[in-house]
Amino acid sequence: MRVRADSETFRDKATNTIREAIMSLHYRPGEPLIERHLCEETGVSRTLVREALRLLEAEGLVRRENTRGLVVTELSPDEVRDIFDLRLILESTLLRRFIAKANKEDTEKMSRLLDRALDAAERNSKDYTSFISRFVHLIWAGGGNEVAVQILDSLQSRINYVRVMLFRATTQDEHRITIGLLRLVTQSVADGETNAAVDTYCRYLKRAEDRATGIIEGRKASRLDIRATKTDRKKG
Structure with a gap:
């Protein structure tokens, strides 16, 4: 899951990496997404992870729950x-x-x-x-x-x-x-x-x-x- 540097912005690469991890069920439906763990797995800053999660929330792959924070969306x-x-x-x-x-x-x-x-x-x-x-x-x-x-x-x-x-x-x-x-x-x-x-x-x-x-x-x-x-x- 490490993010590599090239012409694509780090934010986009972080977003694509986390998105692919969700798609491949590395992160399963309903699983909490902990910023610190994501930073460790992707190798990018917490600021970039937060921006990536905001984009994925807008796409509907991530949703915010009152008691658990951000979790992988589980479609009903x-x-x-x-x-x-x-x-x-x-x-x-x-x-x-x-x-x-x-x-x-x-x-x-x-x-x-x-x-x-x-x-x-x-x-x-x-x-x-x-x-x-x-x-x-x-x-x-x-x-x-x-x-x-x-x-x-x-x-x-x-x-x-x-x-x-x-x-x-x-x-x-x-x-x-x-x-x-x-x-x-x-x-x-x-x-x-x-x-x-x-x-x-x-x-x-x-x-x-x-x-x-x-x-x-x-x-x-x-x-x-x-x-x-x-x-x-x-x-x-």
Whole structure:
């Protein structure tokens, strides 16, 4: 986690380093973020750590709790549903606009990214999430609505967090299903079949939403079971 010096500002590097540590679950949901420990792990000053935490709080990856200070955000099922509700509205519109002007080069680029995502999935490489993200960003950029993209960009850290969480909890067969859905989207874009592309893309988003909320609810139930077991032992 050590921060290295180069052309990027130390604040940005500290922010990116802590962000990556949260994404990789080095710091787990609900875990307190102690400034002194972060300084020791990153090798930067407390002032830079504080600035980094403020930025990550604005991104929604960190939140302040009255009794515990800053902790890693633990998304609730309702928050995940809200994020995906907004994604469905904005991304379906961006996809329709993207299809209206997409060309062969665009669909070939989409196919190449899915090929690389499949290869990464077969190797169980976290690069899988990067290729899926780049696929989605092609649609965002090609939709021609800067305001919509700005709104989605403001959710980018939480979207990536959910994406990494899903990758860690998903089998290779499930990755293949995801890639299969996005290949259908790509083919529909190539064929100019707007409604089919949007319907399939919405299926892709809804599937991700259901799986993400299921994982979070499962974690919560597991913690409650552990607490109940500890309570029973104390009573016993």
